[in-house]
Amino acid sequence: MMQLxxxxxxxxxxxxxxPVLRRNRKDTVFVAAVLACGAALLTDPDVYVAVDHAIGGINLARLIMQMLMVLGLWFLRSALLHAVAPGTRNTLLRRSPLLVALGLLVVFFLMVGPTHTTTTWGDEFEGEITGALFSVTGIAFISWVCGEIAVVCFSYLRRLRGTFRRGFTMVGTGCTVGCLTMAMMAYGVIAHALPGVDPLPWMTPDVYHGLELLSIADVGIGLTMTAVAGHRRRVRIARWEKEAFEMVQPIREHALRVAGLQRTLEADDEAPLQDRLHRMIVEIWDAELAAGGDSVLTPEWRAYLLEVERKLDMEHADLHRTS
Structure with a gap:
């Protein structure tokens, strides 16, 4: 039940x-959530048995589950790193930890040898070094990624405010819980494989699942908060741009008429409203220059246009950072 x-x-x-996926045609967080959801479904015993029987009955579902977890966390990491540093490129070198982890999972899974479908992998195989290495590889990678995401989120907080700040705080908190949970889980696997290491008696499966659910809930709520806040911000910006467009349009017509100019830039009614607004302001400044010493603008209009330009630049930067 906890797995579901x-x-x-x-x-x-x-x-x-x-909504973000529809707007941008791609969304790394969406991909991360889908992959992690698939992994979570496979942790349910009934789902696991059904899937594994369908693909050969050799615990291949265990390998798929681990790889889905690793990929899901990696995509989430990539999304947050891109949010902090938009110029970040997912080059082969930066992907090397992911490729190494996936490769080791496959190698250690094959080293375990022929197996049968089981929902008690830990009891049956983690007592052997190869089975323990398989489990620890995935767990250690997840713990590392969660820790890195937590550091990134908390480091980025000072640049945020309002709902975005609260959302990133929840994501960082959830990843901190996830990092510690995975670290304790890795210790439990090592204790099972090495007779001289005592396990943590209070870390039962129910405790593990409870901490995992807490971590996922925190991260999920935090990411949902930022998505909703971003949508509201875009709605507010669109409303302001429409109002500014209606205010600037008569100013532009007046400026061109007084300066004796025709339209200086080709109109594009299909362009985003922000671009059309910027074009009109450029035309107004051109008309102001063409008028020479006689200004075509009142002081109030000039101040308003400067304020619109400032807000356009600011809102563009905010949207780029939070989309």
Missing amino acids: LMAAALAVLACARI
């Missing part, structure tokens, strides 16, 4: 990102 709750929480996050 985690999958449901991730499905809700994916649904919350659909």
Whole structure:
């Protein structure tokens, strides 16, 4: 039941990102949520058995589950790093940790040897070094990614405000919980494989699942908050741009008429309203220059146009950062 709750929480996050996906034609957070949802579904024993029987009955679903978890966290990491540094490129060198982790998962899975479908992988295979290495590889990678995301989120907080700040705080908190949970889980696997290492008696499967659900809930709520806040901001900006367009249009017509100029830039009615507004302001300044010493603008109009230009630049920067 706990596994299905985690999958449901991730499905809700994916649904919350659909508007962003439609607008941008792609969304890394959506991909991350879908991959993680698939992994969470496979943690449910009934789903796991059904899927594994369908693909050969050799615990291949275990490998797929681990790889989905690794890929999901990697995509989330990429999305947050891009939000902090938009110029970041996902080059082969930067993808090397992901490629190494996926490669090791495949190698260690093959080294475990022929297996049968089981929902108790830990009890049956983590007592052997190859089974333990397979599990620890995925767990350690997830712990590292969660830790890095937490550091990025908390480092970025000073540049945010309002809902975005609260959303990133929740994402960072959730990833911190996830990092610590995975670290303790890795310790448990090592303790199972090495007789001389004592396990943590209070870290039962229910505790693990509870902490995982808490981590996923925090991250999901935080990312949903930022998505909703971004949508509201875009609606507010669109409303302001429409009002500014209606105010600037008669000013432009007056300026061109007084300066004796025709339209200086070709109109594009299909262009975004922000671009059309910027074009009109450029035409007004051209008319002002053409008028020579006689200004075609009142002081109030000039002040308003300067304020519109300032807000256009500011809103463009905000949208680029939070889209």
